[in-house]
Amino acid sequence: MTVHSRAAALVLGMCALGLGTWEFPKAQAEPPRLLVMIVADQLRADYIDRYEHRWRGGIRTLLDEGASFTEAAYSYLNTATCAGHATIATGALPRTHGIALNRWWDREAQRAVTCTDDPDSPHVSYGEPVEFGNSGKRMLVPTLADTLRARPNGARVVSLSLKGRSAIPLAGRGGDVVTWFDESGRAFVTSRAYAEAPHEIVRAFIARDRAEADLGQVWTLQDREDTYQHPDLGIGEQPKAGWDALFPHPLAGVDGADAQYFDRWQKSPFSDRYLARMAAALVDGLELGQRQATDYLAVSFSALDLLGHDFGPDSREVEDLLLQLDATIGTLLQRLDALVGRDRYVVALTADHGAAPTPEQIGGGRIANEDLRQVVELALIGVWGPPGDVPYVAWVGSGSVYFAAGVYDRVRADRAALDAVTRALMAVPGMMRVLRAEEISDASPDPIVRAAAAGYVAGRTADLLLVPQRNWVIELRAEQEATTHGTHYDYDRRVPILLRGAGIRPGRYSGAVTPADIAPTLAALAGVALPNADGRVLTEAVQ
Numbered sequence: 001m002t003v004h005s006r007a008a009a010l011v012l013g014m015c016a017l018g019l020g021t022w023e024f025p026k027a028q029a030e031p032p033r034l035l036v037m038i039v040a041d042q043l044r045a046d047y048i049d050r051y052e053h054r055w056r057g058g059i060r061t062l063l064d065e066g067a068s069f070t071e072a073a074y075s076y077l078n079t080a081t082c083a084g085h086a087t088i089a090t091g092a093l094p095r096t097h098g099i100a101l102n103r104w105w106d107r108e109a110q111r112a113v114t115c116t117d118d119p120d121s122p123h124v125s126y127g128e129p130v131e132f133g134n135s136g137k138r139m140l141v142p143t144l145a146d147t148l149r150a151r152p153n154g155a156r157v158v159s160l161s162l163k164g165r166s167a168i169p170l171a172g173r174g175g176d177v178v179t180w181f182d183e184s185g186r187a188f189v190t191s192r193a194y195a196e197a198p199h200e201i202v203r204a205f206i207a208r209d210r211a212e213a214d215l216g217q218v219w220t221l222q223d224r225e226d227t228y229q230h231p232d233l234g235i236g237e238q239p240k241a242g243w244d245a246l247f248p249h250p251l252a253g254v255d256g257a258d259a260q261y262f263d264r265w266q267k268s269p270f271s272d273r274y275l276a277r278m279a280a281a282l283v284d285g286l287e288l289g290q291r292q293a294t295d296y297l298a299v300s301f302s303a304l305d306l307l308g309h310d311f312g313p314d315s316r317e318v319e320d321l322l323l324q325l326d327a328t329i330g331t332l333l334q335r336l337d338a339l340v341g342r343d344r345y346v347v348a349l350t351a352d353h354g355a356a357p358t359p360e361q362i363g364g365g366r367i368a369n370e371d372l373r374q375v376v377e378l379a380l381i382g383v384w385g386p387p388g389d390v391p392y393v394a395w396v397g398s399g400s401v402y403f404a405a406g407v408y409d410r411v412r413a414d415r416a417a418l419d420a421v422t423r424a425l426m427a428v429p430g431m432m433r434v435l436r437a438e439e440i441s442d443a444s445p446d447p448i449v450r451a452a453a454a455g456y457v458a459g460r461t462a463d464l465l466l467v468p469q470r471n472w473v474i475e476l477r478a479e480q481e482a483t484t485h486g487t488h489y490d491y492d493r494r495v496p497i498l499l500r501g502a503g504i505r506p507g508r509y510s511g512a513v514t515p516a517d518i519a520p521t522l523a524a525l526a527g528v529a530l531p532n533a534d535g536r537v538l539t540e541a542v543q
């Protein structure tokens with residue numbers, strides 16, 4: 001049975017049992033009133049086991065009362081935030097939903113674009129005016145939230161994060177409240193894609209609960225110091241904005257609630273707690289889950305990723321942030337239990353990607369995108385001489401090499417040029433593979449090529465995809481971050497999937513599943529199908 005027909009069969013099966021149709025049935029168990037998608041950005045699967053004895057908040061609740069998939073992993077190469085969130089939200093792989101990376105080279109526009117930037121959807125700010133705009137228009141298929149909104153008794157949709165590239169794909173093309181934090185404006189924003197004007201409930205929340213109010217707070221350890229597994233001063237830590245590598249970490253600016261303050265705030269447990277309070281206020285104010293409909297709430301907690309990039313996964317900072325995030329999610333679940341009713345909603349917790357170990361701690365290393373650009377440019381200059389008006393290489397990011405218009409066709413037609421480029425790249429310390437766009441195929445016997453195919457988006461994916469050796473990272477500029485992500489290695493691909501609530505059968509499940517299976521599963525519980533999904537309904541965990 002194909003993935004799609006299996007999903008359809010489950011929906012049909014549930015309809016036959018009167019468990020869920022497009023019209024809510026009168027008797028029997030009702031579909032959940034609210035679907036809750038919680039994403040913890042950069043939450044590696046192994047954290048769940050590593051701190052098993054320390055969870056006592058939301059993660060404890062989900063482990064004890066829910067379904068836990070212990071072998072969940074992304075199937076594609078480009079493990080990045082926007083791609084992950086789009087996969088979680090649509091049940092589709094990047095090859096289908098179109099979000100190849102956080103940023104890519106737009107060959108038509110001849111510029112690098114982000115996965116959400118959209119000048120036609122200007123920002124609507126909850127603080128000072130913020131330039132530019134964002135929307136979900138680059139997503140090629142509808143999300144679960146889009147599908148729920150399109151029903152006759154349409155869902156109310158709320159999606160929140162510090163990052164636009166998380167809140168936007170989790171929602172899709174529309175939604176009642178889709179809000180994220182804009183660093184340049186130091187303000188929460190939405191865009192015209194979602195609202196013509198600030199939403200009154202968000203405005204009122206921000207007026208009484210300001211992000212600036214944490215100024216002067218100090219991030220201290222939640223638990224006794226001798227309970228921490230990781231040392232405070234770790235090799236390779238890259239604290240930013242005036243922080244040092246040691247606790248405590250004050251939430252201070254140079255001059256009040258300035259850029260430095262907000263950088264620190266976003267990397268602290270305080271911003272996670274803030275997002276959770278905003279989410280609870282919106283569930284309350286918009287009465288999510290309290291009508292004869294299935295509403296949708298998504299919250300993507302960003303602090304773990306922002307902090308993880310600076311301190312690495314084996315740092316005391318990440319360890320403590322996780323413990324505090326567990327408590328924050330616990331508080332949010334308690335609020336949802338009270339507002340919606342424990343058995344009336346279903347919640348999924350997962351991550352958009354993991355992270356590599358800090359290379360210096362494990363004998364790995366770093367490759368800088370900017371160096372790669374130069375390596376390729378010089379290789380072609382060596383064969384062809386200097387370029388004309390524009391360099392041969394248009395853009396390199398996340399190990400993706402885009403040539404200027406027409407150049408890659410010339411490279412492919414010129415054996416000497418192709419060899420020179422490949423040889424030069426393979427001579428870069430830490431390089432493992434150079435994948436050429438034309439050899440990327442679903443049918444390949446090579447698992448790395450198949451992973452590249454799952455993430456391949458025609459027109460958007462680069463000409464060359466570079467794969468580092470294990471424990472090596474490809475980053476923007478060398479020595480800037482402790483670590484990053486974006487490969488097919490288990491530390492980047494493996495994430496938790498925890499489900500709990502209406503219709504979920506508790507237990508531990510060890511089958512190979514992916515975060516693309518979450519949206520089809522929640523959709524089936526709500527009685528809708530996702531025709532574009534690549535994932536399947538996790539029937540083993542559905543009652």
Ligand SMILES: [Zn+2]
Nearest residue numbers: 042081305309
């Ligand atoms: Zn990241």
